[in-house]
Amino acid sequence: MTDPIEEQPGGIIQRYRTRLPVPVGARLIHINEGATPLVHLPFMSDVSRNIRVYAKCEGLNPTGSFKDRGMTVAMTMAVHENSRAVICASTGNTSASAAAYAARAGVMAFVVIPDGKIALGKLAQAMMHGAKVIQIDGDFDAAMEMVKRIPEEADVTLVNSVNPYRLHGQKTAAFEIIDQLGRAPDYHFLPVGNAGNISAYWMGYGEYADSGLSDTKPRMIGCQAAGAAPFISGHPIEEPETIATAIRIGNPQSWELAQAAVDESRGCFKSSTDNEILKSQKSLADRSGIFCEPASAVSVAGLQVDMTGGRIPDDSLVVCTLTGHGLKDPNVAIQQSPDPFRLSDRSGELRSFILDAIG
Ligand SMILES: *Cc1c(COP(=O)(O)O)cnc(C)c1O
Numbered sequence: 001m002t003d004p005i006e007e008q009p010g011g012i013i014q015r016y017r018t019r020l021p022v023p024v025g026a027r028l029i030h031i032n033e034g035a036t037p038l039v040h041l042p043f044m045s046d047v048s049r050n051i052r053v054y055a056k057c058e059g060l061n062p063t064g065s066f067k068d069r070g071m072t073v074a075m076t077m078a079v080h081e082n083s084r085a086v087i088c089a090s091t092g093n094t095s096a097s098a099a100a101y102a103a104r105a106g107v108m109a110f111v112v113i114p115d116g117k118i119a120l121g122k123l124a125q126a127m128m129h130g131a132k133v134i135q136i137d138g139d140f141d142a143a144m145e146m147v148k149r150i151p152e153e154a155d156v157t158l159v160n161s162v163n164p165y166r167l168h169g170q171k172t173a174a175f176e177i178i179d180q181l182g183r184a185p186d187y188h189f190l191p192v193g194n195a196g197n198i199s200a201y202w203m204g205y206g207e208y209a210d211s212g213l214s215d216t217k218p219r220m221i222g223c224q225a226a227g228a229a230p231f232i233s234g235h236p237i238e239e240p241e242t243i244a245t246a247i248r249i250g251n252p253q254s255w256e257l258a259q260a261a262v263d264e265s266r267g268c269f270k271s272s273t274d275n276e277i278l279k280s281q282k283s284l285a286d287r288s289g290i291f292c293e294p295a296s297a298v299s300v301a302g303l304q305v306d307m308t309g310g311r312i313p314d315d316s317l318v319v320c321t322l323t324g325h326g327l328k329d330p331n332v333a334i335q336q337s338p339d340p341f342r343l344s345d346r347s348g349e350l351r352s353f354i355l356d357a358i359g
Contacts, residue, residue, distance in 0.1 A: 011028065011030030011031070011032050011033055011034065011072060012030075012033055012034035012035075012069055012072060012073075012169060012172040013028050013030060013072055013073060013076060013169075014028065014030070015034065015035070015172075016172050016175055019171075019172075019175070019207060020073060020168050020169070020172075021073075021077075021165065021168055022073060022076055022077065022080075023080065026076055026077070026079075026080040027076070027079055027080070028072075028076055029072060029075040029076045029079055029101055029104050029105045030072045030076070030104075031062040031063075031068065031072070031100065031101070031104060032062065033061045033062050033068035033069055033071075033072050034061070034068075034069055034172055034173075034176065035176065036056060036057050036058055036060045036061060036173075036176070037056075037057050037060060038054045038055070038056050038057070038176075038177060038180045038181070038319070039054060039055045039057055039288075039290065040052070040053070040054055041053045041054065041055050041284075041288055041290075041300075041320075042288075043283065043287040043288055044300065044303060044304070044307065044318075044320075046307065049314045049315075050314055050315045050316075051307070051312055051314065051315070051316045051318065052316075052317050052318065053303065053318045053319075053320065054181070054185075054317075054318070054319050054320070055284070055288075055290060055300075055319075055320050055321075055322050056173060056176075056177060056319055056320070056321045056322065057290060057292075057322050058173065058296075058321060058322060058323050058324065059291075059292055059293070059296065059322060059323070059324050059325030059326070059328075060325070062100065063093070063096045063097045063100045063125060064093075064096070064121070064125075064324055064325035064327065064328055065093040065096070065097065065246075065323055065324035065325065065328070066170060066173060066197060066321070066323050066324070067093045067094050067096070067097035067098075068097050068100075068101070069169040069170045069172055069173060070097075070161060070163075070165070070166030070167065070168075070169040070170045070196070070200070071094075071097040071098060071100075071101045071159065071166070071169070072101060072169055073165040073166065073168050073169035074086075074101075074157075074159045074163050074165040074166050074169065075098075075101040075102065075104070075105050075107075075159070076165075077165045078105075078107065078157040078159065079105050079107065081157070083107065083155065083156070083157040084107055084108065084155065085107055085108040085109070085110065085154075085155070085156045085157070086098055086102055086107060086108070086109050086110070086156065086157045086158075086159045087109070087110040087111070087112070087147050087150050087151075087156045087157070087158055087159070088109075088110075088111055088112070088147060088158065088159045088160045089111075089112045089113075089140060089143035089144040089146065089147045089160060090111055090112070090113050090118075090122075090140070090143070090160075091113075091114065091117070091118065091140050091193065091245050091246050091247070091248060091249065092113065092118045092119050092122030092123065092245065092246060092328065093122055093246055093323075093324055093328070094111075094159070094160060094161075095109075095111035095113055095118075095122065095125075095126040095131060095133070096121075096122045096125035096126055096129070098111060098126075098131065098159050099111060099125060099126045099128075099129035099130065099131035100125065100129045102129070102130075102131065103129045103130055108132065109126075109129070109130075109131040109132065110131070110132045110134060110147075110156070111126050111131045111132070111133055111134065112134045112135075112136060112143040112146060112147050113126075113133065113134070113135055113136070113143065114135070114136065114138060114139045114140055114142075114143060114248075115135045115136060115137050115138070116135075117139070117245050117248060118245065119245055119246075119293065119328050119329035119331070119332070120329065120330060120331055121325075121327055121328040121329060121330060122328055122329075139239070139240065139248065139250070140194075140248060140249050141236075141240075141249060141250050141251040144160065144194075144251070144253065147160065148160075148162070160194070160196075160253065161194055161196025161197070161200075161253065161254060162196075162253050162254070166196060166200075167196055167199055167200040167203060167254075167257075168200075168203075169200075170196065170197055170200035170201070170204075171200045171201065171203045171204030171207065172204065173200070173201060173204065173321070174200075174201045174202075174203075174204025174205045174208065175204050175207075175208055177319055178205075178208050178213060178214050181317065181319075183214060183215070183216065183317070184205055184208070184209070184214045184215075184216050184217055184218050185218045185317045185318055185319040186216075186218055186219065186313075186316045186317050186318065187218055187219050187221060187267075187303075187312065187316060187317075187318045187319070188201060188205075188218040188219070188220055188221065188267075188318075188319050188320075188321070189221040189223055189299040189300070189302050189303045189318070189319070189320045189321070190220075190221070190222065190223065190299050190320070190321040190323070191223050191224075191244075191246070191247050191295050191296060191298045191299050191321070191323050192222040192223060192224050192231065192247065192252070192258060192269070193224075193228075193246060193247035193248070193249040193252065193295065194249050194252050194253050194254060195222075195231075195252035195253065195254040195255060195257065195258035196253070196254045196257075197321070197323070198220055198222050198254075198258045198261050198262070199254045199257035199258050199260075199261055201220065201261070201321075202217075202220055202257075202260075202261035202264070202265065205217045205218060217265060218265065218267075218319070219265045219266055219267040219268075220261045220262050220265040220267040221262075221267050221268060221269075221270065221299075221302060221303075221306075222258060222261075222262055222267070222268070222269040222270070223269075223270055223271070223272065223298040223299050223301065223302035224247065224269060224270070224271045224272075224298065225240075225242035225243075225244045225247055225248070225271065225272065225273075225274065225277060225295075225298055226242070226271045226272060226273045226274070227240060227241040227242040227248075227274065228240030228241065228242045228244075228247055228248050228249060228250060229269075229271040230249075230250055230251065230252060230255075231252070231255075231258070231259070231262075231269040232269055232270070232271050236250050236251040236252075237250040237251075238250060242274055242277075243274045243277065243278065243294050243332060244274070244277055244293075244294040244295035244297075244298055245294075245295070245329070246293060246294075246295035246296075246323065246324060247295045247298065270302045270305070270306075271302075272298050272301035272302055272305070274294075276301040276304070276305075277294050277295075277297050277298050277301050278294065278297070278332075278336055279301070280297040280298070280300040280301040280304060281293075281294050281296075281297035281326070281333075281336075282336065283300070284297060284300060284322070285326065285333075290322065291325065291326030291327065291333075292322040292323070292324065292325065292326050293323070293324040293325060293326055293328045293329045293332075294329060294332055295323060295324060296321070296322040296323040296324050297322070299320040299321055299322065299323075300320050300322075303318065303320055341353055
């Protein structure tokens with residue numbers, strides 16, 4: 001008997017089946033991820049110079065970040081290979097995604113996270129989905145070094161982006177963008193932490209171009225936080241620090257692939273300060289209605305500098321990936337916003353507050 005849930009259409013594996021290394025007959029572990037909106041950003045665009053800017057809103061995936069695209073493929077393959085447990089190091093979103101897809105698959109998930117530096121929403125997700133959460137006294141890079149050794153010692157599948165199936169899943173975001181725009185963008189700005197995602201997008205753009213589905217490929221612009229910018233330094237850095245915890249990484253695991261993506265596309269790496277990142281996060285929220293987490297806003301912060309500096313040519317089509325949802329990190333959002341206006345229960349006071357505010 002077929003399971004009607006499993007037969008439900010959706011999910012990137014079903015839609016891009018022929019472009020993914022998932023064998024026929026494999027049980028698909030999916031939660032209808034992908035097919036995220038590409039939203040026009042008028043406040044970043046420039047009508048007079050015909051520069052159009054779009055946001056690929058990856059926060060609208062099932063667990064609120066792009067990690068689900070990779071996780072559906074990694075988890076499907078882990079189950080296909082009879083793995084009964086998965087493990088990852090995480091700044092938060094990988095653990096949320098691994099926990100959810102493991103729950104779906106009925107396998108155990110171990111998630112190793114840095115002590116204290118994980119956004120509240122992400123921790124809540126890992127816990128609710130029933131993962132075994134392990135906090136270490138160290139940062140993401142230390143967690144990564146620990147978990148990498150485990151698959152040699154125990155029958156557990158590593159689902160960080162060094163798992164090649166992750167990148168195959170994540171490359172589908174590039175397919176979707178070309179499908180949505182009818183062509184590849186000229187520039188693609190995206191946040192870079194462990195550097196898997198920029199590598200995955202470049203793979204996706206390359207595959208569509210090779211298949212004749214796109215005539216061009218974008219310049220890849222890798223955006224880092226100034227306090228965690230190993231690609232700007234040219235070497236891994238100790239003690240990365242940024243408010244954008246999802247990209248608080250000093251020793252990216254996909255260094256060579258990401259460097260190749262930038263070099264081959266004639267793009268570049270750039271960095272933004274935490275202040276610039278927060279400003280972009282706020283602009284996206286209060287000028288465009290899109291609430292992304294701080295790490296996601298680094299792509300728009302990077303573009304902002306290039307727009308102001310006149311470095312984006314006329315008639316350009318630009319995409320910024322917004323990697324995760326703003327609700328992931330409520331603390332940072334509340335800290336940068338004014339306190340609510342306190343009102344005693346007299347309606348006269350409310351009326352004058354409103355009349356003052358609307359001028
Ligand atoms: C994982 C993550 C990143 C960084 O992606 P990499 O593939 O590690 O470079 C950026 N933003 C968010 C919200 C993430 O969860």
